[in-house]
Amino acid sequence: MIKTIEGQDRLWRWIGNAVLVVLVAWTLLPFYWMFATSLKKHKEIYGMGTTLWPRDPTLESYRILFFETDYMLFFANSMKTAMSTTAVTVVVASLAAYAIARLDFPGRSLIARGMVYTYLVPQSLLFIPLFTILVAVGLDNSLTGLSIAYMGFTIPFCTWLLMGYFMSIPVELEEAALVDGCSRLGVLVRIILPISLPALAVIAFFSFTLAWNEYLYAVVFNSNPSVRTIPTGLNDFITEDVFFWGPIMGSTVLTVIPPLIVYFIFQRWLVTGLTMGAVKG
Amino acid sequence: MAKAAHARRARDAHNPDLAAKPIAPVSAWVRFSNDRRVLAYLFLAPALAILAFTVVYPFFQAITISFTNKMAGASASFVGLANYRELIADPVFLKVLINTFQYTLLGVGIKFLLGLTMALVLSQERPANYIFKTILFVPWAVPPVVAALNWRWIYDDFSGLANHILFALNLVDEPVAWTGDKSIAMLSVVAVVVWSGTPFYTMSFLAGLKAIPRELYEAARIDGATTLQEFRHITLPSMKPVFTVVVMLSTIWTSTNVVFVLLLTNGGPANATQILPNLAYKFALLAGRLGTGSAVNMIFFPILAVLIVILSRKMLQERMR
Numbered sequence: 117m118i119k120t121i122e123g124q125d126r127l128w129r130w131i132g133n134a135v136l137v138v139l140v141a142w143t144l145l146p147f148y149w150m151f152a153t154s155l156k157k158h159k160e161i162y163g164m165g166t167t168l169w170p171r172d173p174t175l176e177s178y179r180i181l182f183f184e185t186d187y188m189l190f191f192a193n194s195m196k197t198a199m200s201t202t203a204v205t206v207v208v209a210s211l212a213a214y215a216i217a218r219l220d221f222p223g224r225s226l227i228a229r230g231m232v233y234t235y236l237v238p239q240s241l242l243f244i245p246l247f248t249i250l251v252a253v254g255l256d257n258s259l260t261g262l263s264i265a266y267m268g269f270t271i272p273f274c275t276w277l278l279m280g281y282f283m284s285i286p287v288e289l290e291e292a293a294l295v296d297g298c299s300r301l302g303v304l305v306r307i308i309l310p311i312s313l314p315a316l317a318v319i320a321f322f323s324f325t326l327a328w329n330e331y332l333y334a335v336v337f338n339s340n341p342s343v344r345t346i347p348t349g350l351n352d353f354i355t356e357d358v359f360f361w362g363p364i365m366g367s368t369v370l371t372v373i374p375p376l377i378v379y380f381i382f383q384r385w386l387v388t389g390l391t392m393g394a395v396k397g
Numbered sequence: 398m399a400k401a402a403h404a405r406r407a408r409d410a411h412n413p414d415l416a417a418k419p420i421a422p423v424s425a426w427v428r429f430s431n432d433r434r435v436l437a438y439l440f441l442a443p444a445l446a447i448l449a450f451t452v453v454y455p456f457f458q459a460i461t462i463s464f465t466n467k468m469a470g471a472s473a474s475f476v477g478l479a480n481y482r483e484l485i486a487d488p489v490f491l492k493v494l495i496n497t498f499q500y501t502l503l504g505v506g507i508k509f510l511l512g513l514t515m516a517l518v519l520s521q522e523r524p525a526n527y528i529f530k531t532i533l534f535v536p537w538a539v540p541p542v543v544a545a546l547n548w549r550w551i552y553d554d555f556s557g558l559a560n561h562i563l564f565a566l567n568l569v570d571e572p573v574a575w576t577g578d579k580s581i582a583m584l585s586v587v588a589v590v591v592w593s594g595t596p597f598y599t600m601s602f603l604a605g606l607k608a609i610p611r612e613l614y615e616a617a618r619i620d621g622a623t624t625l626q627e628f629r630h631i632t633l634p635s636m637k638p639v640f641t642v643v644v645m646l647s648t649i650w651t652s653t654n655v656v657f658v659l660l661l662t663n664g665g666p667a668n669a670t671q672i673l674p675n676l677a678y679k680f681a682l683l684a685g686r687l688g689t690g691s692a693v694n695m696i697f698f699p700i701l702a703v704l705i706v707i708l709s710r711k712m713l714q715e716r717m718r
Contacts, residue, residue: 121618128624132521136529139515143533146547146592149558153550162556212444221437227445228716232709234452236646238653238701240674241694244681245458246451248467268451271444280716300436329540331656336682347542351660354546361550368543379538383531 154366177362190349198327201263205270205323213278214304235272243336257340266327274319281315314385325375346371463692469685480692497672501652504590512598520606537596544593545660576662579669605639645708673697
């Protein structure tokens with residue numbers, strides 16, 4: 117039995133370090149495996165005796181991906197969808213959040229509650245009716261339709277998050293501008309948004325990754341190969357007989373890069389921002 | 398606004414330049430659009446329109462479709478409870494319902510324990526701790542489809558990493574069929590759910606841990622408390638609100654997520670990993686039976702509705718005060 121506080125602390129520190137090693141390995145193993153596979157030759161992937169590291173690294177899988185598949189088309193489609201979802205969400209959510217946070221109007225708390233409810237309605241419930249609706253208005257098999265569908269998820273969360281941020285900004289900052297004859301829209305654009313950049317970064321990241329990662333809506337609404345996004349395109353690779361794990365792992369490596377870049381850039385803001393939105397009122 | 402106008406008048410009265418100038422007439426439109434209420438609805442209009450189209454209307458449609466025999470590309474007629482009756486009479490449906498509970502319970506439970514472990518370990522002080530934080534959060538930025546495909550390849554019978562490790566350690570004589578063996582397929586899928594979903598828990602818990610006042614621990618130290626006692630009597634009680642919100646949010650998301658089951662096993666082998674959202678997908682997409690697919694979702698919805706109501710009340714309490 118360890119009696120002293122210092123001894124106890126040291127013991128816990130070492131337990132912590134040991135656990136951390138296991139957790140890091142658990143987290144990184146899949147990354148290592150996809151990267152290693154993407155550099156292997158076909159024979160090495162399927163041959164007897166799995167190798168842990170490519171004996172003879174090659175970019176062949178990536179060549180197949182770029183020149184023999186539609187991966188670049190899927191990539192462009194995903195980029196367009198994610199960018200437009202993000203741009204519209206940032207504008208629409210900023211306006212809505214400002215109204216709820218600052219303009220006292222009848223029905224304000226009802227709309228705030230509505231935002232939370234819509235945020236929590238699961239996608240699996242909505243994909244069937246939304247599909248029939250999109251077909252009815254001719255927005256199925258369209259990147260625009262997909263973008264609009266994604267806004268059903270991005271707008272409630274982003275409005276909610278911005279609302280909390282706007283509420284934490286002192287009202288006095290705006291009052292001075294309003295007194296000087298600035299319009300409400302002017303106040304929002306010139307005063308509130310510039311000091312809300314961290315929150316805007318969070319909602320931009322959230323909208324982008326949601327649209328970039330989403331699978332269910334994409335596979336249901338856009339069955340036409342010309343409007344596939346990466347997640348659905350990737351899975352098609354598997355069902356095609358001629359396709360193999362080397363290029364598939366190559367495509368997952370490439371697919372994970374854009375969200376990872378954004379994640380590393382915005383990391384500091386993201387963690388506080390997202391937990392603020394989801395957990396800490 | 399009234400306050401602002403008053404302030405402006407008060408200021409102008411003492412300002413000879415402004416007082417001398419005639420005030421430009423204010424058009425009815427400017428007055429109308431400057432009204433706080435009008436402005437609020439103008440600002441909200443785009444958001445409300447999009448949400449009405451993508452969430453509110455589809456939600457009510459989901460209920461109505463479940464009472465019809467709607468097929469993809471065909472018109473529907475009302476069939477009452479026929480879809481529900483068909484599902485409840487099907488023994489497979491009961492199995493799928495049980496699977497869904499099992500899947501959600503396992504997924505949420507393990508993510509919770511692992512997330513708490515990660516958060517506690519990351520809250521310890523060590524050199525370059527932020528690097529470890531960054532690493533453990535990374536799966537959160539990985540598209541679920543990518544995670545599912547990676548693991549499907551890790552689970553590959555002959556060439557996958559999982560079996561390779563077991564062989565190298567001499568733990569097995571023949572390859573384990575991770576997703577093909579009825580007895581372990583569910584656990585294999587849950588492992589992927591855990592890999593992908595734990596960082597959300599870790600982040601939330603870490604934020605919760607940071608919010609606990611240091612003084613509580615210092616006081617406990619002076620009273621001679623051990624680390625375990627501190628954990629039990631300070632950390633756990635202080636984290637309760639965070640635990641509740643995270644678990645409820647995650648229960649909604651985990652139980653309704655299709656991607657992992659769809660891409661790893663598609664419900665197989667022999668429905669061992671079939672869960673409700675995937676069954677709904679199968680009915681709707683593969684058989685074109687939108688009415689039945691919607692009914693599958695609606696049967697589970699009451700449970701979700703309870704969670705949604707409690708959770709939204711908690712979230713609103715904190716924010717709107």
